[in-house]
Amino acid sequence: EGSYYQATQLAVMGTSSLSLHHPPPLLLLLRLLLLLPFVTTQTILNITNRCPYTVWPAALPVGGGMRLDSGKTWTLQVPSDTRGGSVWARTGCSFDGKGSGSCQTGDCEGLLACKIDGQPPYTSAEFSLNQYNNNSFFGISLDQGFNVPMEFLPMPVKGQGGSGCRKGPHCGANITSQCPSELKAPGGCNSACTVFQEQNNGMYCCYESQCEPNKYSAFFVRMCPEAISYSSDASTDTSFSCPFDTDYQVIFCPPVNLTSSPPSPPNSADLRPLSSPPSPPNSADLSHIHLFHHTSKKNTTTP
Template structure:
């Protein structure tokens, strides 16, 4: 069992990335506009290893996992899923969908969520540590690649297995799936047959753009563990 040593700050949080996958993961980091870039935007995280980053006060942004990556000594290469322009250090670029996102907005009250709005490529969970308030464990720890509808599947290079599951928006590009146009509000944009598959498998994750009531969580003065391929809450 891994042991975590946290450093506590009055106005900043620490996030530990923990890889419980059987393979290496390359976490990507995308800060929101105007926010500080952390760890160059990406790094390598071998199986069963952890990596700690201090988040600046009031920071906001998203984390995701990349897999199947190959980089040369200059940090140039490509990932099977979650690629950010062919670089190890994403340098502010987001991951190419589909990718499961862990999103944070820090403040006196932190907001955090796991989002499948841009699709799914691997299980991710967020666990607050020693915060105050509701501070719920959240995540998508089901393997959605195994239940992904045929039309949304991303196959491996050899075509033998599903490595990611696209969002219906990215495939069909219709307003009812993308929550755009006449569907650009929470009243008209409702769950679809595709988003319901995601929601059933991962009840605490965002399954579509206006899935707020059951998908966004809050905590104060916490540190966080972001785990890849976690299939257990404890």
């Protein structure tokens, strides 16, 4: 009996010693998990240059910028909860070995790796990921003008073959060659806000509230109907959404759709204001559309 008691005590002591020096497997696993870095889901964004010339794409808030020769692709991994992201092409650039220089269009304070938005004119791909109802929203904006044709397409949803996702916007017109004379800029076509700014009480810039379309936004709408042409453009034709786990590709100088005729050059009659502003969006189904689109900014070279 004494031997049994001693054996029992030894067994208990051994178990206690084991629990102190060798934690149970589950506890050990939890401790290991705490040591691992927190991993966020990433969205793939492929940026492809199909222009017959070099561009210097910029991307915010992730990516910065780089040189992209014709036919090359730049792949970014963007956090899947990114809001207010943008991608644009810079043209006519020259940089030194330290990444300092300048661009004719889209320049961002002379840096190769952008930290702020570019100087107009430039065509912009804008997006907010995993937002309203677990959807991502994206579009092409001409709010800062135009410099390079662009297409912004979803890639197939993982495991779903792309179901539940609309096509992306396409803006393949050569707007620069048909730009109204008062909006022309070296290498691109300015927005009316950039050119006129405070004139007519800032009617072209929509700083604080919604504004109506005008003869200049009508020109951009006719050239690229799937792109946002002014800050209050809430048309369902310019807002696109996909499930949160979709990857995307931005294509500079996409193939021209030969099945549709190109826009005719504008004339004075065509540049009249639209008959009425677009209908206000239904709050139930379009409350998300400005998640990716920022309001027009005063783009000036002076403070």
